[in-house]
Amino acid sequence: MESNTDMTKIQHEIISDFMLFDDWMEKYEYIIDLGKDLPLINEKYKTDEYIIEGCQSKVWLHAALIDGKMDYSADSDAIITKGIIGLLIRVMNHQTPEEIASSDLFFISEIGLQEHLSPSRSNGLVGMVKKMKIEAIKSLNQ
Amino acid sequence: MQIPPFNVREIREQFPALRQKIYGKNLIYFDNGATSQKPQVVIDAINRYYAVENANIHRGVHYLSQRATTEFEASRIRIQKHLNARKSEEIIFTKGTTDSINLVAFSYGELLNKGDEIIISAMEHHGNIVPWQMLCARKGLVLKVIPINTKGEIIQEEYDRLLSNKTKLVSVIHISNTLGTVNPVKEMIKKAHAVGAKFLLDGAQSIQHMKIDVADLDCDFYVFSGHKVFGPTGIGVLYGKEALLDAMPPYQGGGDMIEKVTFEKTTYNHLPHKFEAGTPHIAGGICLGTAFEFLSTIDLIESEAYERELAHYAEQVLETFEDLTIIGTAKNKTSVVSFNVKGLHPFDIGTLLDKQGIAVRTGHHCTQPLMDFYKIPGTVRASFAFYNTKEEIDFFAEALEKSINILR
Secondary structure (H helix, E strand, O other): OOOOHHHHHHHHHHHHHHOOOOOHHHHHHHHHHHHHHOOOOOHHHOOHHHEEOOOOOOEEEEEEEEOOEEEEEEEEOOHHHHHHHHHHHHHHOOOOHHHHHOOOOOHHHHOOOHHHHOHHHOOOHHHHHHHHHHHHHHHHOO | OOOOOOOHHHHHHOOHHHHOEEOOEEOEEOEOOOOOOOOHHHHHHHHHHHHHHOOOOOOOOOHHHHHHHHHHHHHHHHHHHHHOOOOHHHEEEEOOHHHHHHHHHHHHHHHOOOOOEEEEEOOOOHHHOHHHHHHHHHHOOEEEEEOEOOOOOEOHHHHHHHOOOOEEEEEEEOEOOOOOEEOOHHHHHHHHHHOOOEEEEEOOOOOOOOOOOHHHHOOOEEEEEHHHHOOOOOOEEEEEOHHHHHHOOOOOOOOOOEEEEOOOOEEEOOOOHHHOOOOOOHHHHHHHHHHHHHHOOOOHHHHHHHHHHHHHHHHHHHHOOOOEEEEOOOOOEOOEEEEEEOOOOHHHHHHHHHHOOEEOEEEOOOOHHHHHHHOOOOEEEEEOOOOOOHHHHHHHHHHHHHHHHHHO
16 A cells, blocks of 8 residues: 555654563553653743643643645653654655555554553543544645 | 461462462562452352352241351351441442442432532542542532642641531541551541531541440441452442431332332332342452451551551652652551652553562542542552561562663
8 A cells, every 4th residue: 555655664764763672661661752842832832722621731832734734843841752752753744645644643542552542541642643543634625 | 266377378378369479470460459369268168169068048948048047148248247236237349449339329319408518628539439429429518629739638627617407417538548648537537527517537548447336436337349358359348327327218129129019119128138129249248358358367566567567668768769659658558559750650660560570550540530639640559468578568668679670
């Protein structure tokens, strides 16, 4: 299948990165480092307009269509959430809306982070992935 | 019966959940405020009920039905005795604390009139806030909130000021699920009675941590959940004084709660069945009795002292951490230690503790107004039961230090 090639490739890269870690704490250290390193969102978008409320942590998401590709930036008040956002953006950023709308984010469960994207976790990430896809679908219809 | 001396190792052996490893680490269970683990006797009772005792109660002429009815009612008596209630009719089985409070809010609420006042405190769980807000909206009542000080103690002078002859009910948490504060409820009950108000004591966090004597406390209602006191989920209790329960209209209609039904007129069953419409949680009711049987083998005076010591020890250990703030520093406190580390999100700390085998709760603990009072989004909460140990607290401290170092 032609579509999703890039996203599939990036997801496989992330999976092999995570295979280097022996235990959970190492995985989380890596995620936390990602969270620390990434300046993810322009401060002017860290407002209520862009917030996705979670019971545990908050997420801010900004999406735009630039030259036919989606441009995402996001942030969270929790560093682990921020690190996972970094991974999601690495996969979805600068992809076409079509690819994003039909994407399967299989890397999440492959690297063992599915708990963070389960509806019960209520950390804003579930809402964020949904919003990323909705924004892609919206720009398809523009 | 002779109660054996308190021995944490022997108690731990009765809890199979505590013997497991998660993520390859020994489980350290510090989320007892959310729910307690179950002793083997309760697990066995649940199995036995469904294996050989299962039948509907209060209606069958056959052997199993009568046996289940006898056990269900025996459990009610056991709970009555444990609480030192005058009559077993005063023990109503519900789904849990929240269900019990909703029952009172609906049923006792029917006896109240526009302008009547209900008092709660600023440290209440949502389960002891929202039912009253709903009642107030329905009946035009006024909800008043007693403020707390920064240590997390109810300001008694403010309580005195709020009480008046308009006050019809005071509903307060016995032990705060977020702060661990043990409220001076016996005095507060006396004060409520002095103005003619009834008092509901939310025992969700006290039934498992101390000996409860409703006659001595003189509360009008005492409510708790079975699952926090080593019993099954989905079952709980409303204790109410008989005269009061008698005066209250039924909450839900259906089978079991009726005396006679015709299309013209239905008469209601007597207590406790008046408040137990439909088939109850029979297994839950019977096995909650087993949980209290288990509790009767523990010296609750000693276990309470032990739990206070655990909480105190945890506080001492946490105080050695830089930039760590303990939320809730009441003089009278037990079983719960809530804290925040400067610059770090409780969710991050909780996630890393989990990966090291330690179960804590993070977030607002269903007390959002309390979080607003402290101007924090949430806390990390370690809550203890009498099967926890100081060694576990030492492991927890090491894991916390490791977590902080990674997050910084």
